Amino acid sequence: MEKKNYIDYIVEETKKILAIASPSGYTKEVAEYVLGEYRALGYEPKLTVKGGVLVALGGKNKEDAVMLEAHIDTLGAIVTEIKSNGRLKVSPIGGMNANNAEAENCRVATRFSGTFEGTCQLSNASVHVNGDYSDTKRSWDEMEIVLDEKADSREETEKLGIMAGDFVCFDPRTTVTKTGYIKSRFLDDKLSVGILLGYAKYLKEENITTERMVYQHITVYEEVGHGGAASIPEGVTEVISVDMGCVGDGLSCKETQVSICAKDSRGPYNYDVVTGLIKAAKDNDLDFAVDVYPYYGSDADVALTAGYDVRHGLIGAGVYASHGYERSHKDGVKNTFELLRAYLG
The missing domain is CATH 2.40.30.40 (Peptidase M42, domain 2)
Structure with missing residues (x-):
């Protein structure tokens, strides 16, 4: 399958997920949908006690595993x-x-x-x-x-x-324009859930085994501050939140790019993880930006606050008008997807 078709799949899945209402605390229906989609891709996901979705995508090294997090709960x-x-x-x-x-x-x-x-x-x-x-x-x-x-x-x-x-x-009021813009409430962070599903589909259909074990955790309480505080499997040494990339005054990211966050309101992300993400983006000629988010916290931040001994990072497709009627672009989706491919191998 050509890579562009993974982007088409991501956008279609995002639209389906956006159509299922899921404010924090009311996420059962959308979690069931995501469980079903992972099963359809050939995986064996589990529903966490909190109501999130945890799935192992495979990989060789289980002692230095990485977990990707995105959230399906909304405002x-x-x-x-x-x-x-x-x-x-x-x-x-x-x-x-x-x-x-x-x-x-x-x-x-x-x-x-x-x-x-x-x-x-x-x-x-x-x-x-x-x-x-x-x-x-x-x-x-x-x-x-x-x-x-x-x-x-x-x-x-x-x-x-x-x-x-x-x-x-x-009402999310979702629309995708002929010019590739994706407009909707709650792209934060359902767009990233679509991207993670696309990455899982890519690994399965291309029969790829990554060097490190890769898990995905679709969390359900991120918007109220404790989505990533639990359910990190044994052997995980790195947690990367795939969440919205900030677009606005004072930042360099555009909706067509993948954003790599160096620091948010809780502090700097792991130096080696951020450096590795930047190197992967540069080596693969991706359109990216590195920014500092002034008013932001992620599931990866919460994992450290909860006491997990892990390295952490944050990436995401550029999203404008966060927590309002948001806008991103298919190019931002593509660059984020490609960064996951490049960084995880």
């Missing part, structure tokens, strides 16, 4: 209160920002009564009625979920089966 919200007018007050899950959640379509997933459609709006959202519309600070205290149901009181909403603790899942 979202959770119901905290049913208001007297039947609308819902919510609390964010992860870094979901009220400013860019406004006017977004969403689903409320109840525990026993199915799902209900709605929209996240500013309270009193009609400009022709609310004289303070423009001056109101967009915070979660000022936002509400307006249900697409004839429920205009607390009692009517309760009769639907909606209650505090129900998850609110936002």
Whole structure:
């Protein structure tokens, strides 16, 4: 199979994964999908106790193994209160920002009564009625979920089966342009899950055995800070997070590149790992950037915080407008995929 077809596969899998709602804490359905896809590729994945997916891809040296991590959990919200007018007050899950959640379509997933459609709006959202519309600070205290149901009181909403603790899942609005741009909420980090599936497919179909044992861990609590804190197999000496590469002012990365992170808000990544990634990118003429992320933490950081004695690194396709309506490019996907191929052998 030509390499470009792996990129096509990655993009298609990413679209499928993006279509399955999965805010942190509500990831069972998407984890089951990813399990099934690994099985279809010929692997034997396991569901971790926390609900993540762990799979061994094979490799010769099991005493110096490397684990690749990406996360399928996303931002979202959770119901905290049913208001007297039947609308819902919510609390964010992860870094979901009220400013860019406004006017977004969403689903409320109840525990026993199915799902209900709605929209996240500013309270009193009609400009022709609310004289303070423009001056109101967009915070979660000022936002509400307006249900697409004839429920205009607390009692009517309760009769639907909606209650505090129900998850609110936002519409990803996924699209891939003719020019190769991938636009969606939650490319962080479902795009990287697609890339890891593509790498697993490549190893299997090309019948490649890497020099080092390679594991993949698809985590489910990264957005709330403890995704990579468990489930690292014995023999793993290196953990690489494959997460979104930051694009923005002060950074050199573009959406068409693979980003190699030298340092994030928790500190520098392992010198030898970063150097090895840069060398692999240079030796293979990949389009890459090395950056320092000012406001960022990864599953690899969390692994060290949890006490694992491992080296760590972070790479990812460039993603603009992180934690909002994000954008990447197929070239960024290709460069990230090729860096994994080059670095792991």
